[in-house]
Structures are given as C-alpha cells and as structure tokens.
Amino acid sequence: MTLVDSSRGILDCMQHVLRAREVDASDAQLWPLLGAPLRDNLAHFLPADQVASAAADYRAHYLEHAVEVTVAMPGAVELVDAIHAAGGTVLVVSAKHPVAVEAVLEHVGIRPDVVVGDLFAHDKAGPLREHAATAYVGDHVGDQQAAHAAGALAVGVTTGPHDAETLRDAGAQLVVGSLTELTGRVAELAG
Incomplete structure (x- = not known):
C-alpha cells in the first residue's frame, strides 16, 4: 500500500483461500494485517499444518485475480x-x-x-x-x-x-x- 493499492486483491485472495478451508474472515479482520508476511497472516486463522498449502494457493490465486485490480x-x-x-x-x-x-x-x-x-x-x-x-x-x-x-x-x-x-x-x-x-x-x- 505504499506504491500500489493492492488491498482489494489481497483481501479477496485471503478470503478466497480461507473460505476454501471453511474459515470466514471479514475485511475488518484482515485490514490490520496488510503488509505483514503472508504466512504470518494465514497463521492467525489456520492451523500450522495448513499454512504452507494456503500460502501456495494464495500466490497462485493472486497472480490470476489480484494483479488486474491493483x-x-x-x-x-x-x-x-x-x-x-x-x-x-x-x-x-x-x-x-x-x-x-x-x-x-x-x-x-x-x-x-x-x-x-x-x-x-x-x-x-x-x-x-x-x-x-x-x-x-x-x-x-x-x-x-x-x-x-x-x-x-x-x-x-x-x-x-x-x-x-x-x-x-x-x-x-x-x-x-x-x-x-x-x-x-x-x-x-x-x-
């Protein structure tokens, strides 16, 4: 959020990855986490054994869906x-x-x-x-x-x-x- 506004893409991708793992998170819950490392943010919502796969899913989804809204x-x-x-x-x-x-x-x-x-x-x-x-x-x-x-x-x-x-x-x-x-x-x- 310094050079680009990627917030909508980040929030959408986080919610997509979390919903796929049956976890709901609102924009209000996710917003304060923006800028911190992805795995740390995912660890707020997921068990440790799901974080790595969720991060990989997030990165793939980000390149397909978030770049265009940045x-x-x-x-x-x-x-x-x-x-x-x-x-x-x-x-x-x-x-x-x-x-x-x-x-x-x-x-x-x-x-x-x-x-x-x-x-x-x-x-x-x-x-x-x-x-x-x-x-x-x-x-x-x-x-x-x-x-x-x-x-x-x-x-x-x-x-x-x-x-x-x-x-x-x-x-x-x-x-x-x-x-x-x-x-x-x-x-x-x-x-």
Whole structure:
C-alpha cells in the first residue's frame, strides 16, 4: 500500500483461500494485517499444518485475480520518475513474493531499478544497506524499523493500515499522507 493499492486483491485472495478451508474472515479482520508476511497472516486463522498449502494457493490465486485490480497509489509513478530524473535509484523491498511485486508494478507502470521480496521489518534492512538506500518510504511500522536498521531516513505514508501517530511511534522521521507530498522533496530523500 505504499506504491500500489493492492488491498482489494489481497483481501479477496485471503478470503478466497480461507473460505476454501471453511474459515470466514471479514475485511475488518484482515485490514490490520496488510503488509505483514503472508504466512504470518494465514497463521492467525489456520492451523500450522495448513499454512504452507494456503500460502501456495494464495500466490497462485493472486497472480490470476489480484494483479488486474491493483492500481498505483496517487503520486507513485511521479515520485519514481522524479527519483530517476534526479539520478537516484528506486529499490522496492516488499513482504510480497517477488513475482507478485514485479507483476503489480509492471501492471501499473512503475519501473523500479531493483525489486526484492519476501522480507519484512528488520529483514528489509539488508537490501537497503546493500544498495545504500538514503530513505525508505513505507506504510507499515515494520518499514520504519527497516529504515532505522539500515541507517536510512524513515518515511511513513498513511495510505496503509497505520496512522501517522503509529508510524511516528515506530520511528518515522517524516510522515506524509500521500506520495504526492514527496515528489517535490526528492533532494531531501537523497540525504
């Protein structure tokens, strides 16, 4: 929910996979989980012995049904273009599976330089350090933890499951309501 709004696809796929296992979950129950690792989210609803197969089913269903309903967040394409125009590198580090990340970014026309998937919270710091990220923008408390662990500017955006206060409490040094607020601030993100 930072560069793309994939919430409808995620919620639909989670509900599809859970219903197939005779578990009902509402959007309200699932929304706070967005951004966290898939297996962790499934484990809230399923016994441990069903999580791996449910994750595989989710990933297959996601590629068939969720990519097409994903849209770019307001300002995302422009922010990526501004970073590139300034000579910067766009690194996307996501909890999503890399194939899904690349599929949704291609669908919405966002062209990052590097995509890394299947990482959450502090684990995202490795690629951020490896690529010398100066700032990391994210909508989740785990993204703020990753930025701090990598020594990057922690930028929170309130387009996901966490509000400004929660993101600040998690260490966000800058909080914005949308990516459109960052396009003119690319030099600030460069450090």
